[in-house]
Amino acid sequence: MxxxxxxxxxxxxxxxxxxxxxxxxxxxxxxxxxxxxxxxxxxxxxxxxxxxxxxxxxxxxxxxxxxxxxxxxxxxxxxxxxxxxxxxxxxxxxxxxxxxxxxxxxxxxxxxxxxxxxxxxxxxxxxxxxxxxxxxxxxxxxxxxxxxxxxxxxxxxxxxxxxxxxxRHVVPPGESATASGFGDSPTVLFPELMALCLGTTLARRFAAAPAPVCECAACGRRELDSFASRSDLQPAAQHNTAVLMSWLRRLQTVPVGPDRQRWWQERCRSAVNRYPLVNAAIRQPNGFKVQPQLLRWSLLDPAPSAPAGVGAD
Known part of the structure; x- marks a missing residue:
């Protein structure tokens, strides 16, 4: 469509x-x-x-x-x-x-x-x-x-x-969008944390520690802290798209219904559990903070299956 x-x-x-x-x-x-x-x-x-x-x-x-x-x-x-x-x-x-x-x-x-x-x-x-x-x-x-x-x-x-x-959302008419502070730095998807981060933020967080290496279809093999300037806007967008498409392909292999909902919940839980490990590795206890929406997806249990014959065409 x-x-x-x-x-x-x-x-x-x-x-x-x-x-x-x-x-x-x-x-x-x-x-x-x-x-x-x-x-x-x-x-x-x-x-x-x-x-x-x-x-x-x-x-x-x-x-x-x-x-x-x-x-x-x-x-x-x-x-x-x-x-x-x-x-x-x-x-x-x-x-x-x-x-x-x-x-x-x-x-x-x-x-x-x-x-x-x-x-x-x-x-x-x-x-x-x-x-x-x-x-x-x-x-x-x-x-x-x-x-x-x-x-x-x-x-x-x-x-x-x-x-x-x-x-990614609609700003109500008559209101000004809340400033994001993104500036010239590209937004980069951190796959393990399922989080969008500024390239400059990633560069600061991993300044004294090895950065994760992305091997998505767009990056081949590239460190996540290397998207720190405006010249990286297109590569960052390609990276984000490649990662998102890999998630989509995996999701589509799971049957629709509770199994797919459970797969998504477990993926979000896994990401939430990675935050303290990443923060410990960079020696910054509050370096990366779990976003409320991610946490809520990790806690949202699958809907129960409909009884046989209910909701069927």
Whole structure:
């Protein structure tokens, strides 16, 4: 499936009266959804994402309008885009979200909104996402980080890992993105720790200790602390992609269901357990800190299998 995302949810909020948005400066359209679908298909997309506005947590009327308008089209080429404020995943709202989104046929593409890592914002967030993916078939996760793999382990239709921090979450309209401090240093995936680190950070941490050597398809054999300048941006991106693709190939060998969820949980646990060992090796007790989302994936148990005959087509 090839998608061309309009990302209009970055411009404004969905309302019950206007669930879909148009680009700033465009002439008003009688049917914003039809215009967006035609534009995306015209540039070669095989399916079209709805031009949904940002969905504030708890705004059931807006969510219901988005689902209703998309469902009425009865067009299998339309993917319902759901740019959800992460607050929808709270325990007091997730049931309502599952009920409303579950009423929509076809594919649903969720993007989570919030600053930095939305899934690290509160402990319930990851549990709510897992429930949504498990209970609403045909749900995908876009603009994600580690959650892309966790989503695939939980049965997501598809998922997308953002190339940069800007594409790993949605910044709520009207808010400025929290500064990442990345500067000119590339972001490098540290496979053993399942962590994205600045190249300069890796260089500092391993200044007095041997750095891990990466043997991915892109690196061949390269020390992880060697991606420290702007000239390393492309090699770092190639390294990240090669490592992520190796994870994906391995995940796809595991049967969908509890086995795949367990595989992902164990992989996250293994990474969490590596942190104290790496910190001891570099003699920096707090050199690398486990990110909250990784820790929560390591603790999230697989969903129980459905009884025989339940949920089968």
């Amino acid at each position: 090839l998608l061309a995302e309009p990302a209009l949810y970055e411009q404004g909020v969905a309302t019950a009266d206007e669930p879909y948005l148009q680009r700033a400066g465009e002439l008003p359209a009688d049917d914003p959804l039809d215009r967006a679908v035609q534009e995306q298909l015209a540039v070669g997309a095989t399916a079209a994402l709805t031009p949904t506005g940002y969905l504030r947590a708890g705004d059931t009327a807006a969510l219901r309008a988005v689902v209703r308008e998309t469902t009425a089209r009865k067009d299998a080429r339309i993917v319902l885009a759901l740019p959800l404020d992460v607050g929808w995943l709270r325990s007091d709202l997730i049931g309502r979200l599952v009920e409303e989104v579950g009423a929509a046929p076809g594919t649903k593409a969720v993007m989570l909104g919030g600053q930095s890592d939305p899934l690290a914002g509160f402990p319930e967030a990851l549990t709510g996402l897992a429930r949504l993916l498990t209970q609403v078939p045909g749900t995908a996760l876009l603009r994600a980080d580690l959650a892309a793999f966790g989503a695939l382990a939980r049965g997501a239709a598809f998922a997308a890992y953002g190339e940069s921090s800007r594409f």
